[in-house]
Amino acid sequence: MVKETFISKQAIEEMLALSGPDALDLxxxxxxxxxxCVGRKVYFRGLIEFSNLCANDCFYCGIRKSNRKTERYTMTYDEIMDCARFCQEAGYASVVLQSGERRDPDFIRFVxxxxxxIKAELPEMRITLSVGEQDREVFRRFYEAGIERYLLRIESSSRRHYQRLHPEVMSFERRRKCLEVLRSIGFQVGSGVMIxxxxQTLGDLAGDLLFMKAMDIDMVGMGPYVPHRxxxxxxxxxDAEKTLELSLNMVAALRIMMPDINIAATSALQxxxxxxxxxxxxxxANVIMPNATPLKxxxxxxxxxNRPCVTDSPYGCRSCIMKKIEESGFLPATGEKGDSPRFLKRVENNINVCNC
Ligand code: SF4
Known part of the structure; x- marks a missing residue:
């Protein structure tokens, strides 16, 4: 088992700056x-993007509330259940329910x-929820309803940088605090940043990796920044090429810093x-999130x-990704939940204490 070692911010920056053969070595x-630490299995999370309504206005996002060109939708209960059933049949033992951020009572009740x-019909299915910042009480209700994992990307761990990407009403502190609350309730906590x-500076990115470590994050989904029209x-x-190289170096550096977490190979890389x-x-990386959202x-x-897979059916996505994983020399872990080993260790050591 590889031991975690301390890596200085400067050393991380040097790793991130590598290119060519040096980057391949890394x-x-x-x-x-x-x-x-975690083997060559690749775990699946069937991604269900169940609504694109959002109350926020993140400057970089195509579905921010002020973008009137986006056609808005929310899937029905039955449509979401069909997607969950598909995921079960496809061998994805875990789903991610993702939407824009809303905090209104109707939305919370619907979730x-x-x-x-899903839990009544498919009790073994692990559920990750990704619906943004919520109050402690709401997080708690989600947990009690059966959600085991929560993904809340910080997008940037630098307060200065965060505020340049978000309107003033969005608070870096509130987002960081949400991650602490999620941990205290008992969720497997996921986060991530845009690369x-x-x-953004190289120092910001090195700081992002140190942030993941300091927050003891269980699963990370970091994706490249890709502009929206x-x-x-x-x-x-x-610079797409540079962004790709940097993204791969970020994944590598994080794996070296936190050997036992789950790291997603995000779709944005594609x-x-x-x-x-x-x-x-x-x-x-050791996790893939095939898209299970209906084509429409x-x-x-x-x-x-340039989002990938927008014309591939969920069945098409499944066979494509299985083939690619096997051709790359990895083992598709169909039917396996793939909990974060770091989270499991924390639970085993009984240090995941709820203090709500
Ligand atoms: S909260 Fe998420 S979905 Fe909403 S605008 Fe920001 S990035 Fe987009």
Whole structure:
């Protein structure tokens, strides 16, 4: 078992700046760490993007509330249940229910109804919820309804940088506090950042990795920043190749820093490179989130441009990704929940104490 060692911010920055053969060496090292600590299995989370309504206005996002060009939708209870059943049949032992951020009581009730329905019919299915910041009491209700995992991306761990990407009403502190609350309730906690986003420095990214470690995050989904045609940052000078390289180095550095967490090979990588997800697996990632959202809604969940898989059916996505995983030398862990080993260790040591 690989031991965690302290890596200074400067050393992380140096890792992130690597390119060419040096970057490949870094990713190979990270891949060996992953093999030693969590093996070569790839775990699946069937992604159900059940609504693109959002109360926020993040400057980089295609479905922010002020973008009137987006066609809005919310899937029905029955449609979501059908997606969950598909995930079960497909061998995804885990689903991610994702939407824009809403805190109104109707939305909260609907989410709880859906989760209760999935748990009643598919009790073994692990559920990750990703619906943004909520009050402690709401998080607690979600947990009691059967949600085991919660994904809340911090997007940037630098307060300065966070505020440049979000309107003033959105608070970095509140988001960080939500992560602490989620942990205290007992969730497996996921977070992540955007890589290569406007105004970001290498120091910010190194700080992001140190933040994941300091917060003892169980699962991480970091994706490259990919511009959206209607976002408010579109004039930023964007370099797709550099962003891809940086993203893969981030995955590798994080695996070396936190060997026993789950790290997603995010779909956004595929927007930059058709083999982006497989490259992330080779750099230390161990989780894939195949899209299980019905085709008729895919185009409308448009967080960024050039989203991959918007024309592939959930069945098509499944066979495509299984083939790619096997061709890349990894083992598709169908039917396995793939809880974060770091989380399991924490529970075993009884240090996941609820103090709500
Ligand atoms: S990033 Fe999330 S919270 Fe922000 S506008 Fe987009 S969907 Fe809403």
């Amino acid at each position: 990713r190979e090292k990270a891949s060996r760490v992953r093999d030693d 709880i109804k859906v989760v209760s329905g 290569g986003s406007p105004f 209607d976002n408010l940052l579109k004039n930023w000078n964007y 927007a930059l490179d058709g083999s982006g997800r497989e490259k992330a697996l080779s750099a230390g 809604y895919r185009q409308s969940y448009s967080l960024y441009d």
